[in-house]
Amino acid sequence: MLPRFPLSGLLALSLSLHCYVGYASTQPLPAPFSDDIETYAIHSIDKQRHVAAHIDPLTQALVVSTLDAGHEHNGARMSEKYRTSSPQADVETLCLFEDEQGVGAFLFDVRGMAKQHYLYRKATKQWELLPIREFAVGGEIEYCTVDNASGRVFMAEEGMGVWQISLAPESELVRHLAPLALNEDTVDITLTSKDSVKVTDEKGKVFTFDAEPVAYVRDDLSLLVVDGQTDPVQRFGDAADDPAIWVNNDDPEQSLIIGTDKKAGLDVYNLSGERLQHLPIGKVNNVDVRQSVRFGTQSVDLAVASNRTGNKLSVFNIDVKTRQVSHLADLPTPLNDVYGLCLYQPKEGLEVLVNDSDGTYLRYALSVDNGEFGASLMEQFSVPSQPEGCVADDQHQQLFYGEEASGIWLRSLADINLSSEKVADLNDKVHADIEGMEIYTFDGQRYLVASSQGNDSYAVYAVDDDMRWLGSFRIAPDIEKGIDGASETDGLAISSANLGAGYPEGLLVVQDGRNVMPSDKQNFKLVSGVKLRNFIRQYR
Structure with a gap:
């Protein structure tokens, strides 16, 4: 647990040791907690106000307060903002953090579970518990x-050493261990230089490690704040993969988002993100x-998906009047691991570009005979290593693939058996x-x-300007809406159409x-x- 310090100078000690504020306290403040409070942390909002969080020793509730520094003749004043209900397990320790959104806490319990919350939001100056992860x-x-x-x-585990994870909620949750006896x-962990860490135990023994x-600085790129989200897919783990957008030309606000759950089937959402349908037709x-x-x-509206259950192409009808998506057919492929897919629409019919994780690409022409769908192979080509995402520009008869x-x-x-050229590298x-x-x-x-x-x-390229890379952006959370940003993205879809009041310039x-x-x-x-348009205008 966090140690108990002597009553005088508690705040100054806390700030200098592990709160990483940008200034030194000029006057030590009286202790904000009674002797029985052992698990606590303090962090500065500014020179006068501090976030004080502690665990109630009787109920194990998290109690969040403000601690005002006061004036020369007045002591510090603590005001409780809220407290949580009792958790499922006792809290072992807690520590506070600050980012561009607000001040928050990590809580670690005796089961080995961790919770990250926001406690205070900077933009609105609101005190409210917001679960993060x-x-x-x-x-x-x-x-x-x-x-x-x-x-x-940094997290100390007795007998093991010190673990390290990233503070950023959207970062990959990878733990690194510095083995220490x-x-x-532990009473202190301090980053003494850019990459050197000092650990001190209650008997004064000091350990160091690198x-x-x-991995990378998360604020080095432009941020586009998220506007909405869909309901989660039905399966845990790496399940959601790729979306597509169907535009309702008669009532654009009634357009659909169609997304894959590669463990369970196909999901259909409205523009508010509510799931309207789930079609359990395979991976x-x-x-x-x-x-x-x-x-x-x-004339029909169609969706086609690569289905790893049987390595086939699954074809779906989208009813223009009812907005219902229905499964029409499954078409076999010779691929060993059907993977990425995109559609190309010439003046007549529909073509499917589908790839295998080994780099093979197949181009099929769909046909309909007495209501039965079929697919004929037009050509085969390959890339040197694993592909997946692709998009066809119907008007310009071009295929972009990664x-x-x-x-x-x-x-x-425009024809078959034409050559490909690489138009963008990594940087x-x-x-x-x-x-x-x-x-x-x-x-x-x-x-x-x-x-x-x-x-x-997300990288943006000016296609008509020799594929010039304009820049990249990240998708940031909207804390007020309680929607996180996006990370580790597989598939994406964009519509340039006016989709109504919510998305008048299209949707990503x-x-x-x-x-x-x-x-x-x-x-x-x-x-x-x-937001996408504004980003492009800024950099083109």
Whole structure:
């Protein structure tokens, strides 16, 4: 547990040791807690106000208060803001953090579970508990501290050493252990330099170790604040993968988002993110949509998904009047591991581009004979390593497709057996894996957006300006709406159409690989095309 300090100078000691504020307290404050309070932490909002959080020793409730420094002749004044209900398990230790959104806490209990919450929101100056994420740490963490400047959380486990994780809620939850013979309670962990850490136990013994490097700085790119999200998919783990957008031309606000749950089937959502349908048709991986597809005199709206249950193509009808999605057919492929997929719509019929994780690409032409769907192979080509995401530009007869570990390729679809060329490489801002991609069009120009999964970002290229990379952005949370940002994105979809009052300049939908605030199954995040358009205008 956090140690009890002498009553005088408690706050000054707390600030200097483990709260990492940017100034020194000029006057020690009287102790804010009684002697029986052992688990507590304090963090400064400004020179006069501090967040004081402690665990009630009787109920184990988290109690959050403000601590005002007072004036020369007045002592500190503590005002309780709220307290939580009793948790399922006793809290072993807690530590506070600060980021651009607010001040929050990590709580570690005796079961080896950790919870991260916001306690105070900066934008609105509201005191409110907002769950961020919950995760297992395994053993009992008996001391923790946060270095806000580097975004690191350090957690001491007796007999094991010090664990390190990233502070950022959207970061990959990877724990690094510095093995240390911690046989006594830890009383301090201090980052003494950029990467050097000092650990002190209750008997004054000092340990040192080198901290793990921070993977990347999360505020080095532009941020587009999220606007909405879908209901989570039905299965835990890496399940949600790829979305597509169907535009209701008669009533754009009634458009649909179609997303894959690669463990359970296909989900259909409205623009508010509510699930309208679940079709349990197999392990569908990627999905794409085309509208007004002509087969002779017949015109239909279709979705096609790559289905890893049987390595086939699953075809769906989208009823224009009822907005119902129905399964029409399954078409076999010879692929060993059917993977990414996108659609190309020439003037007549529909073509499917589908790939295998071994780099093989197959191009099929769909046909309808007496109501029965079929597929004929048009051509086969390949990329040197694993592909997945792709998008076809119907008007320009072009296919853009990603090689996950390398970059983006371009191929003409005007004929068969034409050559491909690589048009974009990775760089210090665009990382592997290159996953989902889609084209956004405005002012008569095309812009390719591709998910850069390795650093939780989205790269934007000016297609009509020799595929010039304009820049990359990340999707940030909207704390007031209680919606987290997006990370580790697989597939994405974009519509440039006016989708009504909520999305008048179109919509970007991305898969969210780490759905937090609170921790839940994966889902899809929604961002207004207005924000995407503004980003492009800033950098083109």
